[in-house]
Amino acid sequence: xxxxxxxxxxxxxxxxxxxxxxxxxxxxxxxxxxxxxxxxxxxxxxxxxxxxxxxxxxxxxxxxxxxxxxxxxxxxxxxxxxxxxxxxxxxxxxxxxxxxxxxxxxxxxxxxxxxxxxxxxxxxxxxxxxxxxxxxxxxxxxxxxxxxxxxxxxxxxxxxxxxxxxxxxxxxxxxxxxxxxxxxxxxxxxxxxxxxxxxxxxxxxxxxxxxxxxxxxxxxxxxxxxxxxxxxxxxxxxxxxxxxxxxxxxxxxxxxxxxxxxxxxxxxxxxxxxxxxxxxxxxxxxxx
Amino acid sequence: xxxxxxxxxxxxxxxxxxxxxxxxxxxxxxxxxxxxxxxxxxxxxxxxxxxxxxxxxxxxxxxxxxxxxxxxxxxxxxxxxxxxxxxxxxxxxxxxxxxxxxxxxxxxxxxxxxxxxxxxxxxxxxxxxxxxxxxxxxxxxxxxxxxxxxxxxxxxxxxxxxxxxxxxxxxxxxxxxxxxxxxxxxxxxxxxxxxxxxxxxxxxxxxxxxxxxxxxxxxxxxxxxxxxxxxxxxxxxxxxxxxxxxxxxxxxxxxxxxxxxxxxxxxxxxxxxxxxxxxxxxxxxxxxxxxxxxxxxxxxxxxxxxxxxxxxxxxxxx
Numbered sequence: 050x051x052x053x054x055x056x057x058x059x060x061x062x063x064x065x066x067x068x069x070x071x072x073x074x075x076x077x078x079x080x081x082x083x084x085x086x087x088x089x090x091x092x093x094x095x096x097x098x099x100x101x102x103x104x105x106x107x108x109x110x111x112x113x114x115x116x117x118x119x120x121x122x123x124x125x126x127x128x129x130x131x132x133x134x135x136x137x138x139x140x141x142x143x144x145x146x147x148x149x150x151x152x153x154x155x156x157x158x159x160x161x162x163x164x165x166x167x168x169x170x171x172x173x174x175x176x177x178x179x180x181x182x183x184x185x186x187x188x189x190x191x192x193x194x195x196x197x198x199x200x201x202x203x204x205x206x207x208x209x210x211x212x213x214x215x216x217x218x219x220x221x222x223x224x225x226x227x228x229x230x231x232x233x234x235x236x237x238x239x240x241x242x243x244x245x246x247x248x249x250x251x252x253x254x255x256x257x258x259x260x261x262x263x264x265x266x267x268x269x270x271x272x273x274x275x276x277x278x279x280x281x282x283x284x285x286x287x288x289x290x291x292x293x294x295x296x297x298x299x300x301x302x303x304x305x306x307x308x309x310x311x312x313x314x315x316x317x318x319x320x321x322x323x324x325x326x327x328x329x330x331x332x333x334x335x336x337x
Numbered sequence: 338x339x340x341x342x343x344x345x346x347x348x349x350x351x352x353x354x355x356x357x358x359x360x361x362x363x364x365x366x367x368x369x370x371x372x373x374x375x376x377x378x379x380x381x382x383x384x385x386x387x388x389x390x391x392x393x394x395x396x397x398x399x400x401x402x403x404x405x406x407x408x409x410x411x412x413x414x415x416x417x418x419x420x421x422x423x424x425x426x427x428x429x430x431x432x433x434x435x436x437x438x439x440x441x442x443x444x445x446x447x448x449x450x451x452x453x454x455x456x457x458x459x460x461x462x463x464x465x466x467x468x469x470x471x472x473x474x475x476x477x478x479x480x481x482x483x484x485x486x487x488x489x490x491x492x493x494x495x496x497x498x499x500x501x502x503x504x505x506x507x508x509x510x511x512x513x514x515x516x517x518x519x520x521x522x523x524x525x526x527x528x529x530x531x532x533x534x535x536x537x538x539x540x541x542x543x544x545x546x547x548x549x550x551x552x553x554x555x556x557x558x559x560x561x562x563x564x565x566x567x568x569x570x571x572x573x574x575x576x577x578x579x580x581x582x583x584x585x586x587x588x589x590x591x592x593x594x595x596x597x598x599x600x601x602x603x604x605x606x607x608x609x610x611x612x613x614x615x616x617x618x619x620x621x622x623x624x625x626x627x628x629x630x631x632x633x634x635x636x637x638x639x640x641x642x643x644x645x646x647x648x649x650x651x652x653x654x655x
Contacts, residue, residue: 174354174357175361177354177358178357178358178361178362179361179365181355181358181362181636181637181640182362182365182633182636183591183594183595183632183633183636184595185595185598185599186594186595186598186629186632186633189598189613189617189625190366190625190629191369192617193616193617193620193622193625194369266484270484270485270486273486273488274486274487274595274598274599277488277599277602278599278602278614279618280617290486290488293488293489293492297492297603300492300495300496300500301495301499301500302500307492308496311485311489311493314485314486314489315481315484315485315489318485319480319481319484319485321484322480322484
């Protein structure tokens, strides 16, 4: 019986000639910047020209030179190397948090949509109430209570963005749940796990991935905000937000040390947004 | 008869949800701060933490009562304006917060006065000339502001207006606020940064709301019968978009809550957010709880207000 559903999707993907998904140039630029930062995050230590924690210049807030490509920070450490290492923290923590948040949120959302009834009702109300807490504030309170460490940061960010993911997935899944092929599968006697994983999940995958991208951006922003307030990644390690905080004194000198970490954050978040905005509509709105 | 009651039922329902949310939020704030970390009495006594002294202080502070009764006690006190006493300097929290709250509200008020007219004008114009160069420029700008952290907007503002142009002092507050010009200069930078953050969101939502009404058949009809572009937008589309626009304004203003935390810190502005960030570093729990509740209540009232406007302005529910 699922054959009818899967054969229509198969027809759709086979029909157009040539490449399956055509990205326009804005989307391509976005994608290449994302890939660039992913590579930097993975191969960080090998790429850094100077040890990121070591004072290499006698001058502080040094200018851009051929040796220090992005200047030096308030202690005379090489900013270029510190940004490369910072990519690990920013990208790594945000990726871990967004993966956790979306996995939990989407699973709960699908279960709520299929199960319905009181389970759906209580969970939705509870998570809606959760949304009444401003995200940065939530982070502040948790860090004040438990102290800051990387696992705490990942879990806090997960907790902040899980309800949104739940709501998004539930809304999509409720629509799919009323379709004929799901009704047929249910009449056939399939259990809830089967319905969720084989019937509903493949049909909401595209929009869920797009939503994951946007949530990734939010998480990067909140993480940088927390680090900027001194409550995120703790010294001597530094993500990009912490790098801006460390060097904020150099702002009135117009130091490159405060400029480049900001540029790094902006390049990542803007290009993810560009990429998501320009995804082929077939991926983004597959459930329509 | 029954139909005319519908909006009131929805409003009552929404208010009920807000109240429920408030209780859950206060529960979360209380338990996150009061129950998780180590012993408050021990932290307070520091060096002098003998077992006897700790036990005595715990007793005096009521820490031995069950958590739930402490929560109810705290909530009742809060409802009556009793915010407790600061751990760090033994001052009444209400006293510490009072003046700071006024400062923050003043900042938020000025930002609202600046950003709402600017954002509405830009948003409506962008929708009116949809697809033009102007529209595209506004789109690119607002997307950029929305997708970078608040502190970066503030940093850039300092870099442009203070460092490169030299018009305004970089990081200044409380130097001397005697003259109007000094006050204007002190306020300018926080206001500019916050206004940019808040209006970017507002412009996007306003534009979307107006475009949605422009695409309706009755507006198309106005165009077909020969109304000019400005008449079509201002007389036919705009009145029907007012509800969604008001909703957008209230929702965007809720971004003030997050933005104000960053901006007050960066500019050393003596508001509630600065107080709270400082309290976090000294682990002054009663102060953190009160500040957190102030922020949650303002955030919650803004998003509830946005929902209420959306319900009441929808003529189909009347």
